[in-house]
Amino acid sequence: MxxxxxxxxxxxxxxxxxxxxxxxxxxxxxxxxxxxxxxxxxxxxxxxxxxxxxxxxxxxxxxxxxxxxxxxxxxxxxxxxxxxxxxxxxxxxxxxxxxxxxxxxxxxxxxxxxxxxxxxxxxxxxxxxxxxxxxxxxxxxxxxxxxxxxxxxxxxxxxxxxxxxxxxxxxxxxxxxxxxxxxxxxxxxxxxxxxxxxxxxxxxxxxxxxxxxxxxxxxxxxxxxxxxxxxxxxxxxxxxxxxxxxxxxxxxxxxxxxxxxxxxxxxxxxxxxxxxxxxDGEGATKLIEVQVNGAYSQNEARAVGKSIISSNLVKTAIYGTDPNWGRIVTAAGYSGVPIEPSLLDVSLGQYKVFEKGLPCPIVEEQVKEYLQQENIKILVELNQGDYNATAWGCDLTYDYVKINASYRT
Amino acid sequence: MxxxxxxxxxxxxxxxxxxxxxxxxxxxxxxxxxxxxxxxxxxxxxxxxxxxxxxxxxxxxxxxxxxxxxxxxxxxxxxxxxxxxxxxxxxxxxxxxxxxxxxxxxxxxxxxxxxxxxxxxxxxxxxxxxxxxxxxxxxxxxxxxxxxxxxxxxxxxxxxxxxxxxxxxxxxxxxxxxxxxxxxxxxxxxxxxxxxxxxxxxxxxxxxxxxxxxxxxxxxxxxxxxxxxxxxxxxxxxxxxxxxxxxxxxxxxxxxxxxxxxxxxxxxxxxxxxxxxxxDGEGATKLIEVQVNGAYSQNEARAVGKSIISSNLVKTAIYGTDPNWGRIVTAAGYSGVPIEPSLLDVSLGQYKVFEKGLPCPIVEEQVKEYLQQENIKILVELNQGDYNATAWGCDLTYDYVKINASYRT
Missing domain, CATH: 3.60.70.12 (L-amino peptidase D-ALA esterase/amidase)
Incomplete structure (x- = not known):
């Protein structure tokens, strides 16, 4: 062992x-x-x-x-x-x-x-x-x-x-x-x-x-x-x-x-x-972890996390090492959870990219460099309640399409 | 004009x-x-x-x-x-x-x-x-x-x-x-x-x-x-x-x-x-139409159609001209609609691939040839009620990943 x-x-x-x-x-x-x-x-x-x-x-x-x-x-x-x-x-x-x-x-x-x-x-x-x-x-x-x-x-x-x-x-x-x-x-x-x-x-x-x-x-x-x-x-x-x-x-x-x-x-x-x-998701090159904090309930925290981790646009952005946090905010916004936009913070690794509903000044190259790592952490703070959840997924890549366009035959 | x-x-x-x-x-x-x-x-x-x-x-x-x-x-x-x-x-x-x-x-x-x-x-x-x-x-x-x-x-x-x-x-x-x-x-x-x-x-x-x-x-x-x-x-x-x-x-x-x-x-x-x-979806090569018939309600017909048209696995199979109807049935099955498996029929174009909950014998090459067309029709008959709905989408391709891995930067 x-x-x-x-x-x-x-x-x-x-x-x-x-x-x-x-x-x-x-x-x-x-x-x-x-x-x-x-x-x-x-x-x-x-x-x-x-x-x-x-x-x-x-x-x-x-x-x-x-x-x-x-x-x-x-x-x-x-x-x-x-x-x-x-x-x-x-x-x-x-x-x-x-x-x-x-x-x-x-x-x-x-x-x-x-x-x-x-x-x-x-x-x-x-x-x-x-x-x-x-x-x-x-x-x-x-x-x-x-x-x-x-x-x-x-x-x-x-x-x-x-x-x-x-x-x-x-x-x-x-x-x-x-x-x-x-x-x-x-x-x-x-x-x-x-x-x-x-x-x-x-x-x-x-x-x-x-x-x-x-x-x-x-x-x-x-x-x-x-x-x-x-x-x-x-x-x-x-x-x-x-x-x-x-x-x-x-x-x-x-x-x-x-x-x-x-x-x-x-x-x-x-x-x-x-x-x-x-x-090890099909074609994946990265593990993505979405940590959602400050929800009104456990179910709401999970729903926001799942919405983000399921977004094809978030997944392709991470694959392309593009700090496109707009897609993260968008996915949170259609999760069905009553988020208060003006309270929302988002970080990519140690870099805060969105604070109280507004973009933060970032050094694009720094965040891009962070996204080149194999383990990516997205932190979403709703700042509404006391419930947290974590969701995991992977990036969406050419190889995902390749594997699934021809898996069976 | x-x-x-x-x-x-x-x-x-x-x-x-x-x-x-x-x-x-x-x-x-x-x-x-x-x-x-x-x-x-x-x-x-x-x-x-x-x-x-x-x-x-x-x-x-x-x-x-x-x-x-x-x-x-x-x-x-x-x-x-x-x-x-x-x-x-x-x-x-x-x-x-x-x-x-x-x-x-x-x-x-x-x-x-x-x-x-x-x-x-x-x-x-x-x-x-x-x-x-x-x-x-x-x-x-x-x-x-x-x-x-x-x-x-x-x-x-x-x-x-x-x-x-x-x-x-x-x-x-x-x-x-x-x-x-x-x-x-x-x-x-x-x-x-x-x-x-x-x-x-x-x-x-x-x-x-x-x-x-x-x-x-x-x-x-x-x-x-x-x-x-x-x-x-x-x-x-x-x-x-x-x-x-x-x-x-x-x-x-x-x-x-x-x-x-x-x-x-x-x-x-x-x-x-x-x-x-x-x-004209990003990277798309085909229009997919999903026709759902025989649901108990309009909302249920729509939910089944949306579930199928949203499935990455269905979308990649169509891109790969793979008559993988199992993915269509699977997507219907997780739509949240109480489908009766033993009543379900599925057709790809004129080819019935699934009838009363069981696979139909198909000539694989014929269906594959059908899937090479630009307009693909998936017909799902629930045989439960009187409501119908149609949903439209596109295939998921390498180019979708390419476009979205680098759209912003």
Whole structure:
């Protein structure tokens, strides 16, 4: 494990991921959905784990999401997750549902566990039936030792992503070390809600189901639901958390003295993955962070942040290192939030460009130089109330157009 | 005037514009806001005209919009419009307001009319003060005969537009020929509401103010508010209609027997301009029309249409001539409208690609060939209710990114 950036209470392990918590293994293979790359992966826990999920709000929820939700509902647990990339199994009707159930059943049979203990999910092209023979052949081989490898899993879930994404944290619960690890994939059709991506989080903590679900929803609203790449909310997004309890701490609930610490750890994992997805947005060259302060409510702060981070004009200006703050103010102005123009301040990094509703004198070249960095911070101060929010996204580039003008064919 | 494409009751004059109705003249000059192109233009009526306007919903409404709204409110009339391009006079505070009033006063003085009879509007870069000396010098020269020219006006309002936009229609009201002419500019920050553009419509009809305003709002909701280029709602959008009554028909109100015909004519003008703006969106190579049928309400039909036409993924797929209907279905699915997946049909041109919630067998090459055309029609049938809507937009291309990564600097 690489170096640990530790704060007092949360140890961050940049290289850690889903198999760092006790009792989890993961792997992946190439089964033939994609031409060459890994396209089928799994996470398995030694014992059934308390499970919580959040799912896309798109009306055309893909078949595997329906299967996974229904399965978790049976006893709030799963023991394994099977993921394929290259084909979303979305808009595939009854046959798609049959296929998702079959994926689940076949993998459960290999593991020797009940079907409803397997969560299934898919990502890739919409509207094509899964190549079930290839997937079934893959499922028969995937548990072989040679494919058991966390890196294989992290690779097998990717589509147009350019890199794997992972993070783990450790916190002390009842004096015992609890680990939370995660991985995720982006990188197009990325827009709240929900996360418009796949995220997998594992932990060896013992957590009550309802509280875990509550924490996941709350954290998702602050992290995965605050990123956008292109404003398109996919049919397949989900984040799953598995908590297998192998650390044997006293069960975590909202009443547990270390509850906040556990949620902080979960939030660090989800925020880190969310930012990595935004940075790795299709064609992106920069990560953009929009911090909105001083709103009348949490929802208003989020709405302003999302409006700015979703603006194609803001995104292209950042790509072109153009300190065109007028586009930021414009996007705030159409967010639907009752902003008071004469109170608004905007900064790009350390440079204040707009103050109390008026442009500030700036040295254009200085700000342009700032915008050449890879991490851009936009600070918007509404100066109206006490609520803040952060949103993350990326610039809009030639490569975004290139990737999406020819992704499928 | 070029050839007239006449329907039975509405004669369409593709080359007609704002000076075709009786008693209007227009012109434009280069006053120095832009480097070379025309940047200051006017429309003047021989007599005060009943005026109606619709304005951006962006909270940061630019100074000239405030001035124009306030002025029209005085007696529901204006006699002239002064427009500059190259500078939006937006986010310019008290000084911006003072400058807009001064533009108005100076031009009124040249015309020898009261200030409140001049509407003013601006388009271009946000957050810079108007170069008032240049504008004032321009105003002193602009009424000279050599600059009086409808084409000059149509050019003077453009920013990144690649072409002028115009249309006129003629209808018989009380047996007299009434002409309605219009011009508009796009072509970035184009998204409802309102039109995110400038539109100017003139007519020699005699129309009651309240009814004219009602008709303009209704027509705008079906036309200018149904287009998008990039989802960004500008600070400066407005559409102004001037009706100078020189045809001397009996005053048009909702009770007039020819009222519907007049509104039809107005709608044809606005729809034509709206489509031209969409087609001339920044970097666009294609006009996309999304027809949504069978919704439970007008608003739901519009919401589905806007969601699809705004999707970067749909726009890039069309650019790449990729029959990726999954992105269309996805965008419908996150529109917020309670669609029933198993009832949904989608066609690209004459090719049905999705029926009752399932993919249709298609000959990929045929659909790809269709998508190579310049005008693409997407038909979405919800099969739920009786309401329909149409939305227009354009593809998302390398050139959009190029234009917007470096527009300002």
């Amino acid at each position: 690489a170096q640990a950036i530790s704060s007092k209470e949360v140890v961050i392990l940049e290289e850690g991921s889903v198999t760092l918590p006790l009792g989890f293994k993961a792997g992946g293979i190439h089964c033939g959905i994609k031409r060459k790359k890994l396209d089928l992966g799994y996470i398995v826990s030694d014992v059934p784990a308390i499970a919580a999920g959040v799912y896309t709000t798109n009306i055309f929820q893909a078949a595997p999401l329906l299967v996974t939700q229904e399965s978790i509902a049976k006893e709030n647990k799963i023991q394994a997750i099977l993921v394929n990339s290259g084909n979303a199994n979305a808009c595939t009707g009854e046959q798609g549902l049959t296929d998702a159930f079959e994926m689940q059943k076949e993998f459960a049979s290999e593991l020797g566990i009940q079907s409803h203990l397997v969560g299934v999910t898919s990502t890739g092209v919409i509207g094509e039936l899964l190549p079930m023979e290839k997937i079934k052949t893959g499922i028969k081989q995937i548990l072989m030792n040679e494919y058991e490898n966390e890196e294989n899993f992290k690779k097998s879930i990717l589509t147009t992503d350019t890199c794997m994404k992972q993070i783990a944290v450790q916190v002390k619960i009842d004096g015992k070390t609890v680990t939370i690890g995660g991985t995720a994939k982006g990188s197009g059709m990325i827009h709240p809600n929900m996360a418009t991506m796949l995220g997998f989080v594992t932990t060896d903590a013992n957590v009550a189901h309802d509280d875990l679900l509550y924490a996941l929803k709350d954290v998702t609203n602050q992290t995965f639901n605050m990123i956008t790449v292109d404003g398109d909310t996919s049919t397949n997004d989900m984040v799953l958390v598995m908590a297998n309890g192998l650390v044997a701490n006293n069960q975590l609930t909202k009443e547990h003295p270390d509850w906040e610490l556990f949620v902080d750890g979960l939030k660090i994992v989800c925020e880190s993955l969310a930012k990595k997805i935004a940075r | 070029a050839q007239a494409i006449s329907s039975k009751e509405v004669v369409i004059l593709e080359e007609g514009s704002v000076t075709l109705p009786l008693g209007f003249k227009a012109g434009g000059i280069h006053c120095g806001i832009k480097r070379k192109k025309l940047d200051l233009g006017y429309i003047v009526s021989d007599v005060p005209a009943i005026a109606a306007g619709v304005y951006t919903t962006n909270i940061f409404q630019a100074a000239p919009l405030l001035v124009t709204q306030e002025s029209i409110a005085k007696e529901n009339k204006i006699q002239a419009i002064l427009v500059n391009s190259g500078n939006a006079n937006a986010c310019t505070g008290e000084q911006g307001l003072t400058d807009a009033f001064e533009m108005q006063k100076e031009f009124a003085s040249e015309l020898g009319i009261q200030s409140h009879l001049v509407g003013v509007t601006s388009t271009g870069v946000i957050g810079e003060l108007l170069p008032m000396e240049k504008i004032k010098t321009g105003i002193k020269q602009i009424l000279m005969n050599e600059y009086e020219n409808e084409e000059n006006f149509k050019k003077s309002i453009l920013t990144t537009d690649t072409c002028m936009k115009q249309i006129a229609v003629q209808v018989k009201i009380d047996g007299k020929t009434v002409t309605i002419g219009g011009t508009a500019k796009g072509s970035g920050m184009i998204h409802p509401n309102m039109a995110t553009m400038l539109g100017f419509v003139t007519t020699d009809a005699n129309v009651a103010h309240d009814d004219l305003l009602y008709a303009l709002k209704d027509v705008t909701n079906q036309t200018f508010n149904m287009i998008t280029v990039d989802g960004d709602t500008s600070t400066n959008d407005m559409v102004l209609v001037m009706a100078n009554g020189l045809v001397a028909n009996n005053q048009l109100t909702k009770e007039h027997p020819d009222w519907e015909l007049f509104v039809d004519g107005l709608k044809i003008v606005c729809e034509s301009l709206a489509k031209k703006i969409a087609r």
